[in-house]
Amino acid sequence: MLRGFTLTLARDMRLALRRKGDAANVLLFFVIVASLFPLGTGAEPGPLRAIGAGVVWVCALLASLLSLPRLFAADLADGTLEQMLVSAQPLGALVAGKIAAHWLTTGLPLALVAPLLGLQYGLPTDALAVLLASVLLGSPVLSLLGAAGAALTLGVRGAGVLAGILVLPLCVPALVFGAGAVAATLSALDPAPHLSLLGAFLAVSFVLGLWASCAALRVALD
Amino acid sequence: MASVLYTYASPQAFYPLAGRMIPWFAWAAAILALAGLYVGFFVAPTDATQGEAYRIIFLHVPAAWMSMFIYVVMAGWAGLGLVLNTRLSGMMASALAPTGAMFTFLALWSGALWGRPTWGTYWVWDARLTSELILLFLYLGFIALKEAIEDPRRADRASAVLALVGVVNIPIIYFSVQWWNTLHQGASVSFTAAPKMAATMLAGMLLMVFAAWMYSIAVSLARVRAIILERERDAAWVREAIA
Numbered sequence: 001m002l003r004g005f006t007l008t009l010a011r012d013m014r015l016a017l018r019r020k021g022d023a024a025n026v027l028l029f030f031v032i033v034a035s036l037f038p039l040g041t042g043a044e045p046g047p048l049r050a051i052g053a054g055v056v057w058v059c060a061l062l063a064s065l066l067s068l069p070r071l072f073a074a075d076l077a078d079g080t081l082e083q084m085l086v087s088a089q090p091l092g093a094l095v096a097g098k099i100a101a102h103w104l105t106t107g108l109p110l111a112l113v114a115p116l117l118g119l120q121y122g123l124p125t126d127a128l129a130v131l132l133a134s135v136l137l138g139s140p141v142l143s144l145l146g147a148a149g150a151a152l153t154l155g156v157r158g159a160g161v162l163a164g165i166l167v168l169p170l171c172v173p174a175l176v177f178g179a180g181a182v183a184a185t186l187s188a189l190d191p192a193p194h195l196s197l198l199g200a201f202l203a204v205s206f207v208l209g210l211w212a213s214c215a216a217l218r219v220a221l222d
Numbered sequence: 223m224a225s226v227l228y229t230y231a232s233p234q235a236f237y238p239l240a241g242r243m244i245p246w247f248a249w250a251a252a253i254l255a256l257a258g259l260y261v262g263f264f265v266a267p268t269d270a271t272q273g274e275a276y277r278i279i280f281l282h283v284p285a286a287w288m289s290m291f292i293y294v295v296m297a298g299w300a301g302l303g304l305v306l307n308t309r310l311s312g313m314m315a316s317a318l319a320p321t322g323a324m325f326t327f328l329a330l331w332s333g334a335l336w337g338r339p340t341w342g343t344y345w346v347w348d349a350r351l352t353s354e355l356i357l358l359f360l361y362l363g364f365i366a367l368k369e370a371i372e373d374p375r376r377a378d379r380a381s382a383v384l385a386l387v388g389v390v391n392i393p394i395i396y397f398s399v400q401w402w403n404t405l406h407q408g409a410s411v412s413f414t415a416a417p418k419m420a421a422t423m424l425a426g427m428l429l430m431v432f433a434a435w436m437y438s439i440a441v442s443l444a445r446v447r448a449i450i451l452e453r454e455r456d457a458a459w460v461r462e463a464i465a
Contacts, residue, residue, distance in 0.1 A: 148387065152380050156370045165366055166384060169359035172352075204390070212387045215304075219379040 004089030008097025016105040022070060023105040030063035030110055034117045045122050052121025053131055053182030057175050059117075060110045060135060064142040065164050067106045068150040071098065072217070076154055085221055091214045099140075099147045099213070107139030118182075127185045130195075134178040137198050141174040142167075144202075144209030151216035173201045231308050233450045234459050240443040247443065251436035258429030266422045278336040280426050284434035286329035289357060290392050292322035292438060296364075297389040300382035310446075312378025313453065315385065316368055317446035321438050323361035330354055349398035350406040353391060360388040374453055 016023055037055045038048055075081040075098075084094045114135040115128040123131065149167035153159040181194035230236045262280035269276040296318040303311030333351070334344040345351065364381050371377035398406075454460045 148383075152367060152384060153370070156367075158370060162366060162370050165359070166363045169356045169363065170387065172356055208387050208390070212383050215383045216380055219376055219383065222376065222379075 001090055001093045004087070004093035005097040005100070008084075008094045009100050012098055012101030013104065016101065022067070023109065026063050026067045026106055027109050027113060029066060030059050031113065031117065033062060034059040035120065038120070049122045049186065050183075052118055052123050053127070053134075053186075054175075054179040055121065056114050056117050056131065057135070057138070057179045060114065060139065061142060061168065061171055061175060063110060064106055064139065064146055065167060066160075067102070068146045068163050068167070069160055071102055071147060071150045072154050073150075076220075081217065082221055085218065091217065092210055095147065095213050095217065096210060099143050099210070102147065103140050103143040107143050108136075111135040111139050123182070123186075127182050130185045130191045131182050133195060134181045134191075134198060137195060137202060138174040138178040141198075141202050141205045141209075142171060144205045144213075145170050148209045148212035148216060151213045151220060154217070154220040174198065174205075177201065231310050233310050233313065233454055234457070236310055237447055237450050237463065240447050244440050244443050244447075247436045247440035251433050251440055254429050254433035254436060258426050258433050261422060261426035261429060266426050267420055269423075272340055275336060275339045276423075278332050279423075280430045282329060282332040282336060283427055284431040285325045285332060286354070287431060288434045288438055289322060289326035289329050289354065290395055292318050292325060293357060293361070293385075294389065294392055296322060297385040300378075300385040303378055304382040304386070309375075309378075309453075310450075312375070312382065313446050313449045314442070315378070315382065316449055317442045318438075319361055319365050319368070320445070321441050323358060323365065325434070325438075326354060326358040326361055330358065348406050349401070350395060353395040353398050356391055357395060360384075360391060364388070 034056055037051070041047065041051070072081060075084070085091060087094065111132060115132045118128045118131045145167050146163070149163040149170075150159075152166060153163045156162060177194045177198040181191035181198065184191045184194055230239055258280060262277055266277070268274055296315045299311045299318065300315040302308065303315065330351070333354075337346070338344050364385055367384055368377045368381045371380055451460055451464065
């Protein structure tokens with residue numbers, strides 16, 4: 001089971017490394033959208049600091065959403081997905097490998113860049129550290145629930161928008177607790193309760209997202 | 223008992239049964255709604271603090287209850303269809319979704335109209351309001367996914383997975399007023415404590431709740447009949463039924 005996980009992870013990482021542009025574009029989109037907000041809302045330091053964490057989180061959600069179509073589409077097109085379904089390895093382990101690779105190529109870079117964007121919004125150092133922690137903890141949620149959305153809309157027309165409609169409402173708790181942790185730090189409160197709730201939501205999404213992805217893939221290739 | 227259930231799991235057998243049940247539920251809904259509205263507008267007293275504005279609860283509370291309850295029933299049918307692979311279950315889930323979305327919208331809209339005179343604002347980003355809004359998005363996502371997939375069996379099963387994932391939101395809505403300090407008040411009615419409102423207000427509200435139940439059943443049955451006809455249009459019995 002572990003072997004299925006590591007092999008899929010290694011394969012997807014190798015594919016991602018050979019097409020570096022895909023991951024880089026997601027990151028670029030994240031930075032551009034986050035830079036648009038101060039231009040639209042006005043660059044007053046006070047309001048910017050207040051909305052900073054929320055903006056970074058929403059941009060991370062949207063950027064991660066844009067990367068979803070390539071999660072399963074190429075594997076569906078070349079038949080790899082069918083091989084995964086009939087393989088002796090449990091489907092859950094293989095899908096978990098793909099989700100882990102997606103997080104390493106999308107969620108992790110987003111988390112590492114998030115403090116830089118926080119700096120643009122004038123967040124103080126302790127808030128930047130909490131922002132990094134919250135996106136590190138929350139971005140796997142986006143990969144897990146996103147995988148479920150990608151699997152549900154596999155091969156459906158208008159899959160990109162539809163996946164957004166399905167996934168974004170489910171990701172709301174991650175956004176609320178993630179941005180809430182930074183807001184708590186800004187008002188000199190302990191961010192730990194928000195981060196704990198975010199961790200709990202990650203555990204729930206691991207179970208739900210993995211199950212839903214596998215069930216949806218089985219339905220799609222039935 | 224079990225054999226009766228199996229018989230009516232077939233769309234062909236369920237179609238005439240649903241047709242016979244609809245008038246009963248529709249009439250019950252009409253009578254209960256008329257009684258509830260009469261009690262609500264002419265018998266129940268004016269509220270001491272909220273004035274006449276409180277009378278929106280006769281619509282708002284049934285709508286909010288039904289919005290959550292229908293989602294659970296819909297997810298139940300969807301899950302049943304996923305496990306037992308019965309065709310009618312997916313059709314029932316499809317038939318319930320628009321009614322549930324309508325009640326969710328009605329709960330939000332009537333709440334906004336009540337909030338303006340009472341809280342001084344149409345909308346606040348309070349935990350219960352927000353989670354009810356997310357419930358509306360979940361219903362619309364369920365309907366959108368169903369519409370987008372051409373093959374009805376795949377549509378049923380894919381949207382069943384979505385409905386089961388989304389059911390996590392229901393306890394969040396229900397308990398939001400206890401977990402967070404919200405502007406929305408806690409429950410005024412419970413099974414364990416004496417009601418905190420006048421008996422006639424409670425009677426009017428409960429009549430409207432039962433009316434909403436009967437309405438939901440009648441409308442879902444009518445809709446499931448339409449879905450059965452649409453999906454089974456190539457079957458011989460459908461041609462006989464509509465001839």
